Every structure is written in C-alpha cells, then in structure tokens.
Amino acid sequence: MATQTAVLERTAVRKTAQTGDTVARLVALTFASVVLLIVAVLVFELWVGSAAARHKLGWSFLFSSDWDPVTEKFGAAPFMYGTVVTSVLALLISVPLGVGAAVFLSELAPASISNALTFLIELLAAIPSVIYGMLALFTLVPLMRNYGEPFLKKSFGFLPLFRGPAFGVGFLTAGMILAVMSFPFIISVSREALLAVPRDQREASLALGATRWETTSQVVVPYARLGILGSIFLGLARALGETMAVTMVIGNDPSIHASLFAPGYTIAAVIANEFTEATGSVYPAALVELGLVLFCITIVINALARILILATTSKGSKRP
C-alpha cells in the first residue's frame, strides 16, 4: 500500500515536472516566434504600404530619374545612384585601411596590445550615427569645401569625377564619413578571420624562407579571404542603410551628377527627410517603395556576408 502511494506520488511529481517543461518550452517558443513575426509584418507593411506607388508607376519607378511630388512623378534612380556611389566611395577608403589594420592587429601586434586596440576600434562602432553626422557637418564639410575639394580639382581636374564647384556637402564627403563608420566592422571581423588561420600555415611559409610580409600576403590573407570578404559585405550593408550621418552631409539634391563634389541624395536620406511631409497617397507610398528597395538590397548583402563569415570561421576551427 505504502509503496503504491509512493509510486503514485512519484508519477504525479514527474507529471507536473513534465507539464512545467512543456510550458517553459512553449513560452520560449512563442517569444522566439516573435522574431519571425516581426520580419513577416515588416515585409507585409512595406509591400502593402507601397501598393499605391507600385500600381501607379510600375517597374518604371526603378529606372526613372524624375522626382517631383507636385506632379506625382517619382523615380528611384537618383537615390539608388547616390546610395551606390557613396557606399562604393566608402569601401574604396575603408577596405585597404581596414584590412591593413586587421593584418597589423592579427599578425604583428602582441596579443595584449591587439586586444586593447580592437577594444578601442569597437568603441568607434558604438558611436551613434547622428554624432558622426554632426561632426562631419561642423568639421569635415568646411575642410572639404576650403581645402580638400579645391586640392583634388587642381590635381585630378582632368577627370569628370573631380570637376564642378566645391560645396563641401555631396557624394565625396558622405562617402568619407561612411568610410569611418564602416571600417570598425571590417577591422574586427577581418581580424577574427585572420586569427582563425592555423599557425602551421604561417610556420610552413616562414620555414620555406618567405618574409613576414610574403607569408601574410600570399598565405594568411588568401586563407582567410572568405571571412575578409564577409567583413567587407558587412561594412557595405552598414554603409548602404546608414541614414543620419549621410542625411546631414549629402546635400539633398535628387539628381544624378558625374562629379563627386556635387550634392546628391540616398534612399535612406530621402525617406528621413520627406516622410513626415509626404501628403496624398502616391507620395508616401513611393517613399515606402524606396524603403522596400533598400530592404531587399541590404537583406541580400547581409545574407552573403553571414554565409561568407560562417564559411571561414567554421573552416578554421575544424582544421587543427
């Protein structure tokens, strides 16, 4: 009798325990599903919100370069152009700088110094973008207007890229500030990819008589190339979607110019500036559609970056 009650009690305890586990699992699962729900709602809202513009303008929206809210003519081309030009300029500066610094931090600097410097560089990534924008507006813009752009015009004025009046605000300044904002990502992710390169690869190369630099450039960097590429895509995604800093220095001119000194516009900047004042049905829908375009671009770039970073770090840890 006594044993029977004990057994019954034990099964009861086990049962409550099991229900407890099921409940805990369900709660956690529900909250994990919230993440999926948010992205689903985001895509839904962007799609529905842009419906009016998509129906009225169709595919020509992507290729037209008109932007006139009064006559309800909208085209994404100048904004896509500005987004791409500023991001490419940013990468031209931040990739050599970032990969160079990552090589120094992983190959040359002693671990303690490398960690301290990486800490400082990661603090740089924590600075709010509106502060980058303010600094650029108050310091970089006058510098570029008075010294940087006149100098470039004098030295490289034969190229159409460096012609025209120097405003200070424009593609070049926006690209420079984006470079500063994207290299912390490139440095810290590239450094990790370089650190994941097995030690014997370096030793083998050095033993064959290669110098430190030859080892780095011909063995270590090629070994970590996917991770470095991933870090570049990560920096690119950040530059493409960056809003505040660019909005403050891009000059807000929805037209396509060959000159890098000219003021322009980016997708994120036009949404930031015009969204609250957009009236009617097509104008806000056109801005939401620009958001949809930007969303698709950054999703693709980010997905590529994640895959590349995952590929190198797992490869590095598997091979001893």
Next chain:
Amino acid sequence: MLLRWRKTVNYIMLGLTGVCTVLAVSALFVILAYLLYFGGKSLDWNFFTKLPAPPGESGGGMANAIVGSLEILGLAGLIGIPVGFLAGVYLSEFEDKAFAALVRYTADLLNGVPSIIVGILAWALVVVPMKTFSALAGAIALSVMLIPIVTRQTEQFLREVPMALREGALALGANKWKMIATVVVPAGSKGVLTGMILGMARIAGEAAPLLFTALNNQFWARGLRQPTATLPYMIFYKAGAPYEDWHREAWAAGLVLITMVLVANILARMVLARGISVPRG
C-alpha cells in the same frame, strides 16, 4: 640583392599596416577630442534643467529631450529585453534544429535591416492607427531593433555555460526548466547582462527610427501618446539649423549622448564581461 629588396618590401608593407591601425584608432580620439572641446564649452547647468529656447535666445536646455530619451529607452527595454531574452533562451536551450536555425537567421537579418526601415514599420503599426506621433511609437521602433541584439547575445552567452553544469543539475533530479532557471541562466548572467547593456547603448543613439515615430517636441510631452523630444533627434534638428546658439546646444547634447553610450559600453565590456569575448551584434 634580391633578398635585400624583399626585406625592404617587408618592412615597408608591415609599416603601412601599422599606419592603418594608427589612423583607425586615432579616429576615435579625434572624435572624442572635438566633442570634449566644443561640447564642454557649451555644456552648462541650463542644459539639464531648461526647455529648448527659440532661435536667437541663449540659455536654452534640453531637459525634455533627456527625460524623453530615458522614457522611450525604458519602455523599449521593457518590451524588447524580455522578448529577446526568452527567444535567446529558446535558441540556446530548446534547440529544435530547423526552427531554431530559422529564428537565428531571421534575427540576424532583422539586425541588419537599416534603422530607417524599422521606423517605417513602427509608423505603419502605431502612428497611422493612433493618428499621432508618440513616445509609444518610438519605443516600439527601438524595441524592434533591440530584440534581435538581445536574442543573439543571450544565446551566445548561454551557450558558453559548460555542459557539465547542465548535466549535473539534471543528474540531481532537476527537470529542464528548473535547470535553466536555477543553473544555466545564473551561470551565464554576467554575459547576458552585458548583452542587454550593449543593446540598450546601441538603441540609445538611434535617431533614424524616431524621425517619424516619436518626432520631436519643444515642450514637455504629457504622456506616452504625444510627440516626444529625444537627444538624438535634437542633435539632428539643432545641428541642421542655421543658428549659432543651436549649434552649441547640439555639441552639448552630443557630449552628453556619447558619454552615456561609451560609459555603458566600457562598463559592460571591461567590468562586467572581463574575460568573456563579446560577440558583435
């Protein structure tokens, strides 16, 4: 001769990588120096106690923006931290392979979505139905940014808790939820807390999602259903205007904001997470 050439190349190129590092790190110090010099010059007691002054009048402050920022951040944390934390617990402890991989990947994608687009989401979900810009809409926008950060950081720090601790708890007869609540989470608590602080520091500086959700306000916002001023928005607004006094206020606001963000970062990374490697969001 050839060897000498190779050695020269070696030294030059390695020297250049050092130059790159110096340039990168000095960017931080240049930024801090500018903010300390111009912000320090303009920061006074009025900044913390007075409302914004109209152009041409000096002595204005940003008391309402400081309170507004704290209010929106607090609310965003109240929504985002529990959701992100429990989602992270799910990813680390209840792994159903396929679904967990989907959630993990989606969280990473959400983390990479430009902040201005998160603003559009909160605008469509909150501002349009309520027919007014509000602190609530701003808080929801920021919590959407916070959730994936806290999810992934919680997951990664809980994963670092040794398997032996889990097995020990189970062997003593604890069931799974008890093991998670009393062993795994306390063991990973330092890291999890670090992740939460870093997430809050990240959204504290965001202005883009607030542009058409919380908007701005020159006065005190009465309640969560009104447009509310925040520090990042004020910096954008004042720096872009053509008035000297406003520029000074923007510098002061920049100094206050960056102090908050950097102190949170340094505390979280150096004191709380000493010896733990912090994954990037």
